Amino acid sequence: MSPINKYILCLLSVLFFVGSMQAQNKKIDSLKKELKTYIKHDTVRVKILNHLAYYHYRNNPPQAITYAEQAGELADEIQSVKGKARSFYMKGIIYMEQADFKVAIENYEKATKLYNSINDIKSIAGCKNALGVLYNYKGNSTLALKYYKEALAIDEKLSVKRNIPNYLYNIGDIYSDNGEYEKALVNFKKALTIFTKNNNEYGILSCWNAMAIVYIEQGNYPLSLRYHNKSLDVAEKAKDSIGIFQSFSNIGNLYRKQELYDKALSFYNKALTIHQANYNTRNIIAIKNNIGSIYINKKEFTKAIVYFKESVNISRKIKNNQDLAISLINLGYAYIEIKENSKALIYFQEANEITKISQKKYDLIGSYLGIVNAYFNLNKYNLALVKAEKAVELANKYKLLKHQRDAYKFLANINYKLGNHEKAFISSQKFKIANDSLFNKKNIEKITQLEYEYKYKNELASAEKRELRLTKTINTKSRSLERTQRNLLLGVIAFLITTLVLGSIIFFLKLRNEKSKTQNIVIEQKLLRSQMTPHFIFNSLSVLQGMILNKEEKTSVFYLSKFSKLLRITLENSRDKIVLLSQELIAIENYLALQNLENDSYEYTISVADVIDTSLFKIPPMLIQPFVENAIEHAFVNQKEDRNLKVHLDYTNKELICTIIDNGIGILAENEKKEKNKKSLSTTITSERLKILAKDFKMKGSVVIEDRQKYNAHGTIVTLSIPYIKEDV
Incomplete structure (x- = not known):
C-alpha cells in the first residue's frame, strides 16, 4: 500500500x-x-x-x-x-x-x-468569505461552502460586483477538493473572465493555478504545465515570493504525478529555499509530505520518515488536524514498509479519530486501510476484518475505485486466513472487478492524456505554420521593395536575405522530416509494446491465484517472481529507445516462463554466442518478443508433445543475428490460415520498424521467415538482423 x-x-x-x-x-x-x-x-x-x-x-x-x-x-x-x-x-x-x-x-x-x-452588510460578506477560506484550510469543506455561498448571496443582493469573482473562485476550490472537476472549472472560468476584465493579476494567477491543478487530475499535463508556467512568469516579474513558491510547489506536484521524481524534488527544494514561504506553514507541511512520498516511491524509507515526522510535528504545533491526519497516514505507511507495524498502527488509529470528525473521504478510508494493513501484518485477523468491512462500506459509498480494490483485496486475504473460503472467494471476485475497472480507467486516462498531448502538438504546429507564412510574407515584401532599388549595396543585401530565407526553409523542412521519422518510430514502438495485453496479465494472475489457493507455494513464488520481473522490465523498457541486450533477454525468458505457466507444454532455450557480452550491446526493445509469441500461439496447433522453441543470438561480421526456431507445423501449413492476418500484421510492423531503425542506427536491420521444409525439418525459422549500439569496454 x-x-x-x-x-x-x-x-x-x-x-x-x-x-x-x-x-x-x-x-x-x-x-x-x-x-x-x-x-x-x-x-x-x-x-x-x-x-x-x-x-x-x-x-x-x-x-x-x-x-x-x-x-x-x-x-x-x-x-x-x-x-x-x-x-x-x-x-x-x-x-x-x-x-x-x-x-x-x-x-x-x-x-x-x-x-x-x-450594519455594514458588505463587510460582513467579506468576513464570511474569509471564514470559508479558514474552514477549507481546516478540512471542513461543508462549512466552508456554506460561508462562501452566504457571502456570494449578500454581494449579489447588494450588486457588489467587485467581490463576486473571489467567491466564485473559492466555491470552485471546494468542488476541486471534492473531485467535482467540471463544476470547479465552471466556477474558475467565470472568476477568470471577471478578473481578466478588471485587470486583476492576483486573481488571474490564482485561477490559472487552480485550473492547472484540475487539468492534472484530468490527465491534461501539457495544458496544466502551460498554466503553471504562466503563473510562475507573472510571479517572477512581480517579484512575488509567495507566488513563486506556489508555482514551484505546483510544478513539482505535476512532475510527481508523472513519476518524474527527480524533477519534482528539484522544484520542491527550490520552493523551500524561499525565505518568505516559512510564514505559510500549511504549504510547508504539504511539500514535506510530498517529498516524503517521493522517498517512499524511491524505497528510501528512512528519509521518508524524517519528512513525515516533520510534517506531523508542525501540524501538531499549529493544531491543524486536516494536515495532521494526512501526515499521520503517510508516516504509518512508511513504518509499514520497514515492518514496524505496531508503530504504524498507532499513527493510523490517531488519523482515523481525526478523519471520523472531518469526514474527508480519501483520508478517512485511507486511515481504515492503514489500520487493516497493520492488523493483518500483526496476524490480528479478526480486528482487521472489522476495519476492512468498514473500509469496503465507505469505498462503495463514495464510489472510489482504488479504495474499493484495496479494501476487497484485504478482505479476501483476511477471510482466507480465517478459513472463510467462500467469503474469500467472493471478495476476490469483487477485487478482480474493481481492479479491472481501475485498469480500464487508467487506460482511458492515458488515452485522454495522449489525446491532449496530440492536440497540444497540433496547436504548436499550427502556430509554427502561421509564423512561417508570416515570415514568407515579410520576406516577399522585402524582396519586392529591394527590386525597386538599383543600388549595388541593396542588391547585395537582397541576395543575403534571400540566401538566409532559403537556408531557413531547407533547415525547417529537414527538421520536420526528422521529426516525422522520430514520430513514426515512437508510434510503432508503442504499438509493439501493446503486445503485453490485459488478457495476458489477468490470465497470468488468475493462474497464479489458482496455484496459491492450491498451496503450490514454491511454484507460485517462482512464477510470481517471473511475472513481477516481466512487468517491471516492460515498464522500464517502454520509456527507452534502446535497452541492454541482457535486459531484453531477461524479459523474453520471463515471458516464455509465464506462457508455459499452466503446464510444461513446450521446452524452450535461450542461448547467446560466446563472442557476445550482453552487458555491452544495446538494442531497440520488443523486437524479438512478437516472433516468440507467434511461435507459441501458432506453431504447435494439434501438436501436443515434443514442442521445442529455441532463441539464439550470434555476432558475425559486425551483425547481431537472432534466430527463433520451432519444430511446429511450419508457415506453409494450411492450418495457419486461420491466424494469417494477425501474424502478417505483426511481421509487417516489425519489418517496417526495422527499416526505420536501420536508417536511424545506420546499419542493417531485417527479418526473414522461412519454412524449415527446405532444410528437411519441421517448423519455422525466423532470422532477425538487429540494429545495435555496442559500448566500448
Missing part, C-alpha cells in the same frame, strides 16, 4: 485585490510616503495603516501585523468602529495564512461583531 498522495492547491487571496501585481511595490512606497506626510490622527490615517497591512500580508506577515495593530490602536483613539473592525479582519487574514486558526477566528468574530453594530 503506497502512501496517500496529497497535492498543494494554490493559496487563495481572501482580500479583494485591485490593479496589477506590478503596481504593488509602487503602491506600498506611495502609502509609506503618505503615512509620513499625513500627520492628522483620523480615519484617513487608519485606512492608510490598514492598507499597508493589506499589501504586506503575503510577503511580510510580521510587518503586516504591526500595521494592523497600529490601525486598531488609532481607531480606538478616535472611536472609529469601521477602522477597528477592519484591523481585526486584517489580523484574521494574516494569522490564517500562518495557520494560527484559533487566533484568526477570534479576530474574524470580533470584526463581524463590530460590522454588525454599524
